[in-house]
Amino acid sequence: MNVIVAGCGKVGLTVAAGLVEEGHSVTLIDDDMQILSESTNIYDAMGVCGNCTDCTVLQDAGVENAQLVIAATASDEMNMLCCYLAKKLGASHTIARIRNPEYNTKSLDFLKQELDLSMSINPEMLAAREMFNVLKVPSAVKVETFSEGNLEIIEVIINKDSPAEGKSLFELRNKLKATFLVCTVQRGEQLIIPDGHFVLKEGDKIGLTAPISQVQKLLKALGISKKKAKNIMILGGSRIAFYLTNMLIAAGNSVKLIERNRQKCTTLSQQLPKAVVINGDGAQQELLLEEGLESLDAFVTLTGMDEENILIAMFAAAHDVPTVIPKINRDELVKMAAKLNLDRCITPGKIVRDIVVQYARAIENSMGSNVETMYKLMDNQAEVLEFNVRKEFAYIDVPIKELKLKSHILIAGIIRKGKPIIPTGEDFIAKDDKVIIVVSGKRLNDLSDIMAN
Amino acid sequence: MNRRMIFFTVAKVLKLETVLLLLPLIVAALYQEWNGVIAFAITCGASILSAFLLTVSAKPRTKVIYAKEGFAIATLCWIAVSVIGCLPFIISREIPNVFNAFFETVSGFTTTGATILTDVEKMSRGMLFWRSFTHWIGGMGVLVLLMAIVPSDSGRMIHIMRAEMAGPVVDKLVPRVKETARILYVLYFALTACEFVLLLIGGMPVYDSAVHALGTAGTGGFGIRGDSLGSYSPYLQWVISVFMILFGINFNLFYFVVIGKISSAIKNTELWIFFSMIAVSSIVIAVNILPLYGNDFGESIRHSVFQVSSLMSTTGYSTADFNLWPPLAKGILFILLFVGGCAGSTAGGLKISRVLILVKMILRDIRTMFHPHSVNTVMIDNKAVDNGTLHRVSTYFAIYILLIGGTFLLISFEPFGFETNLTAAITCVNNVGPGFGAVGPMGGYNDYSDFSTLILTIAMLFGRLEIYPILLTLDIKSWTKPLSTAKA
Numbered sequence: 001m002n003v004i005v006a007g008c009g010k011v012g013l014t015v016a017a018g019l020v021e022e023g024h025s026v027t028l029i030d031d032d033m034q035i036l037s038e039s040t041n042i043y044d045a046m047g048v049c050g051n052c053t054d055c056t057v058l059q060d061a062g063v064e065n066a067q068l069v070i071a072a073t074a075s076d077e078m079n080m081l082c083c084y085l086a087k088k089l090g091a092s093h094t095i096a097r098i099r100n101p102e103y104n105t106k107s108l109d110f111l112k113q114e115l116d117l118s119m120s121i122n123p124e125m126l127a128a129r130e131m132f133n134v135l136k137v138p139s140a141v142k143v144e145t146f147s148e149g150n151l152e153i154i155e156v157i158i159n160k161d162s163p164a165e166g167k168s169l170f171e172l173r174n175k176l177k178a179t180f181l182v183c184t185v186q187r188g189e190q191l192i193i194p195d196g197h198f199v200l201k202e203g204d205k206i207g208l209t210a211p212i213s214q215v216q217k218l219l220k221a222l223g224i225s226k227k228k229a230k231n232i233m234i235l236g237g238s239r240i241a242f243y244l245t246n247m248l249i250a251a252g253n254s255v256k257l258i259e260r261n262r263q264k265c266t267t268l269s270q271q272l273p274k275a276v277v278i279n280g281d282g283a284q285q286e287l288l289l290e291e292g293l294e295s296l297d298a299f300v301t302l303t304g305m306d307e308e309n310i311l312i313a314m315f316a317a318a319h320d321v322p323t324v325i326p327k328i329n330r331d332e333l334v335k336m337a338a339k340l341n342l343d344r345c346i347t348p349g350k351i352v353r354d355i356v357v358q359y360a361r362a363i364e365n366s367m368g369s370n371v372e373t374m375y376k377l378m379d380n381q382a383e384v385l386e387f388n389v390r391k392e393f394a395y396i397d398v399p400i401k402e403l404k405l406k407s408h409i410l411i412a413g414i415i416r417k418g419k420p421i422i423p424t425g426e427d428f429i430a431k432d433d434k435v436i437i438v439v440s441g442k443r444l445n446d447l448s449d450i451m452a453n
Numbered sequence: 454m455n456r457r458m459i460f461f462t463v464a465k466v467l468k469l470e471t472v473l474l475l476l477p478l479i480v481a482a483l484y485q486e487w488n489g490v491i492a493f494a495i496t497c498g499a500s501i502l503s504a505f506l507l508t509v510s511a512k513p514r515t516k517v518i519y520a521k522e523g524f525a526i527a528t529l530c531w532i533a534v535s536v537i538g539c540l541p542f543i544i545s546r547e548i549p550n551v552f553n554a555f556f557e558t559v560s561g562f563t564t565t566g567a568t569i570l571t572d573v574e575k576m577s578r579g580m581l582f583w584r585s586f587t588h589w590i591g592g593m594g595v596l597v598l599l600m601a602i603v604p605s606d607s608g609r610m611i612h613i614m615r616a617e618m619a620g621p622v623v624d625k626l627v628p629r630v631k632e633t634a635r636i637l638y639v640l641y642f643a644l645t646a647c648e649f650v651l652l653l654i655g656g657m658p659v660y661d662s663a664v665h666a667l668g669t670a671g672t673g674g675f676g677i678r679g680d681s682l683g684s685y686s687p688y689l690q691w692v693i694s695v696f697m698i699l700f701g702i703n704f705n706l707f708y709f710v711v712i713g714k715i716s717s718a719i720k721n722t723e724l725w726i727f728f729s730m731i732a733v734s735s736i737v738i739a740v741n742i743l744p745l746y747g748n749d750f751g752e753s754i755r756h757s758v759f760q761v762s763s764l765m766s767t768t769g770y771s772t773a774d775f776n777l778w779p780p781l782a783k784g785i786l787f788i789l790l791f792v793g794g795c796a797g798s799t800a801g802g803l804k805i806s807r808v809l810i811l812v813k814m815i816l817r818d819i820r821t822m823f824h825p826h827s828v829n830t831v832m833i834d835n836k837a838v839d840n841g842t843l844h845r846v847s848t849y850f851a852i853y854i855l856l857i858g859g860t861f862l863l864i865s866f867e868p869f870g871f872e873t874n875l876t877a878a879i880t881c882v883n884n885v886g887p888g889f890g891a892v893g894p895m896g897g898y899n900d901y902s903d904f905s906t907l908i909l910t911i912a913m914l915f916g917r918l919e920i921y922p923i924l925l926t927l928d929i930k931s932w933t934k935p936l937s938t939a940k941a
Contacts, residue, residue, distance in 0.1 A: 025628040025629050
């Protein structure tokens with residue numbers, strides 16, 4: 001598929017990298033020759049130098065044959081204009097990054113309709129939503145929802161006292177008497193898709209699926225449930241902080257927001273009357289302790305600097321704050337942070353990439369394969385794919401235990417008439433179901449690809 | 454330096470060469486030259502064996518390569534294919550001297566077309582076919598061929614492509630390197646096939662047509678007759694003239710024509726300079742040599758166009774011995790030896806785009822001397838050329854002159870006189886083939902000593918890969934010192 005990415009910034013390049021990896025033909029547009037040539041050296045993509053709102057530049061990039069145009073320059077207005085022109089010049093789908101909160105309120109739907117945008121992306125909003133999900137179930141490392149919220153995969157770390165430690169999955173399931181499925185296990189750098197005989201060890205990061213009603217009970221049984229975050233402190237008054245505070249307050253939490261810039265504090269206190277806005281330097285230990293760091297349920301660092309976020313988050317973790325989430329922009333630092341026991345990092349660029357790659361797949365689907373949605377788990381080592389079961393599928397109504405699946409593939413869930421089923425060997429796949437597959441190291445284009453032979 | 458990845462790629466190229474060697478093997482078998490068949494079979498075995506040993510000893514831990522690995526891969530692959538490629542000549546005893554055989558093979562792969570053979574017509578058909586086939590492989594590049602047909606390992610293949618393709622700026626036609634390589638080879642193959650058919654129509658035997666089509670496509674110039682193309686009919690000479698010009702054109706332009714963007718192909722400045730240089734030189738020479746051909750303008754223009762396009766595209770075929778032409782004609786041809794074809798073609802030489810940039814830089818500097826505060830930009834095709842490119846072009850020119858000078862000095866002890874030695878150095882660096890004096894179109898390199906043959910062989914490799922890849926590969930430090938970028 002031909003894709004044009006305008007703007008070689010943080011988000012633009014992460015998205016481009018994801019698309020190139022997926023096998024798409026990517027053309028980059030940027031007005032800085034230097035950045036462009038560096039990017040095309042690293043990624044197998046073509047570069048066009050110029051302004052992405054210039055019709056001739058877009059034509060040079062082959063806009064008339066592009067199935068997807070993504071505008072991710074620093075300016076919202078440029079992005080909108082670029083997408084509008086691209087659409088008029090013959091691109092089939094357009095995605096614009098629109099981050100200014102003013103455009104993201106009531107006018108967004110109108111803008112999308114008038115500009116004929118396929119999707120608008122607000123990275124800050126997406127990051128905030130992701131953090132909100134983690135804070136909602138604080139004992140989980142990360143929560144992913146699939147199939148319009150019907151099924152969740154919860155990433156949890158097995159600690160020393162957990163009843164799961166040293167048990168095989170069979171034993172665990174019998175002991176807990178709960179419906180759940182372990183889809184992925186990350187042990188060290190390695191990712192495993194386990195079967196029933198797999199024995200869990202301390203330090204494993206597991207991905208669980210379970211019906212939403214049973215999640216709390218299950219986590220309690222596993223001995224890893226903590227109380228729901230109520231008292232939350234956010235460092236840095238960025239746009240993400242604004243969106244996150246809004247969501248948290250709406251969910252009934254109490255939020256303290258620390259920001260260095262007085263002007264920003266004033267604006268934030270007007271926009272967020274229910275939050276406590278504090279003007280001060282978050283790097284000062286005194287201030288953090290004075291504002292009750294030790295009695296917090298969760299602490300989120302959202303300053304502009306990755307290093308500052310990591311260090312302050314470590315400081316908070318050392319003061320026994322149960323949930324600590326740093327925002328880390330640079331991908332490389334995420335791995336280092338994980339070594340420092342900061343597992344719950346949020347990387348805005350990655351979130352955007354996953355969404356765009358998923359959308360690109362969706363476009364491709366309409367031209368061949370039938371993946372409904374696609375998510376990436378555990379540092380992209382595993383993928384979660386959703387398929388619609390069509391009547392051509394050869395194994396309809398066959399119990400799962402009789403299916404011969406390829407290795408590293410797991411049926412994580414079946415959605416039947418909007419109700420999730422966590423499958424056991426007795427369950428079967430019926431027509432018009434949605435099937436959720438967890439896979440690592442393979443590319444699937446069709447549901448029948450999961451079968452061995 | 455990711456050494457394992459470098460050797461792994463060399464092994465892949467050798468496997469590819471094994472497959473390519475089957476073609477001359479078949480030709481030799483068709484003409485029942487069993488000696489040749491055995492030589493090619495042994496070479497295939499040696500090639501696949503060394504590829505196997507390299508693959509076993511160097512399994513890459515990481516597939517990430519940077520620009521320096523790209524240069525090293527290009528250099529080592531070219532040396533490896535040439536070493537394997539010269540084995541058939543040695544094994545079959547048709548060129549028993551190792552240095553001569555290596556010279557002949559490198560001359561083939563680098564599309565130079567300089568030969569040490571004194572009597573081509575005595576060679577077996579299989580060997581002559583292989584000689585011309587090396588032109589075709591080397592013309593577009595063996596690594597580009599590898600990229601076009603073998604699944605790629607790394608997103609950074611562009612570094613290898615840059616190291617192998619000629620010209621000041623190497624750009625992709627389409628976003629994916631593999632797709633670009635494939636398009637180039639499809640165009641290359643189609644043009645070669647066209648020429649083959651046109652030669653057949655003109656009554657050239659099948660074998661001769663194939664050999665000449667391959668030789669023209671790579672802008673190589675190995676012939677199969679003592680007088681090159683002098684004894685073929687005027688129609689065939691014209692066909693080859695036209696195709697020599699076509700293969701001197703940037704392949705990107707053919708792609709533009711194919712996808713219907715004819716206007717952007719026609720607006721290309723380099724193309725028009727190429728055409729006008731050929732036109733002006735041909736007319737001046739035709740007038741100049743008119744008396745030699747009994748005032749028959751038709752014949753003199755045919756010879757002058759043929760020679761001009763042959764030297765300009767660095768092919769090296771000839772229909773007449775231009776050694777005997779008057780000084781003005783020889784002077785023009787001498788200058789053309791340097792210029793070469795367009796960037797992105799299979800031709801060698803300095804390349805017209807570089808000459809154009811150099812001339813525009815001279816004009817800019819003169820203007821700056823008149824108006825010290827004026828701001829001037831070098832523009833080509835209505836686009837500004839960035840300072841990095843300008844800088845690289847002028848440095849390249851300096852290094853290129855040094856290379857010619859160095860080669861000339863090293864071989865100047867040979868007793869052939871100034872003209873012969875100088876043009877030998879120039880034609881080898883520029884991958885043209887024939888020069889003036891004893892190395893002229895009717896002469897050869899047979900009389901040079903083994904030492905000079907080796908020097909000229911190295912000069913051809915330098916010229917084909919445009920100097921830098923080999924220089925950077927020779928930088929021992931980067932091989933021995935573990936670099937911080939080499940992530941395990």
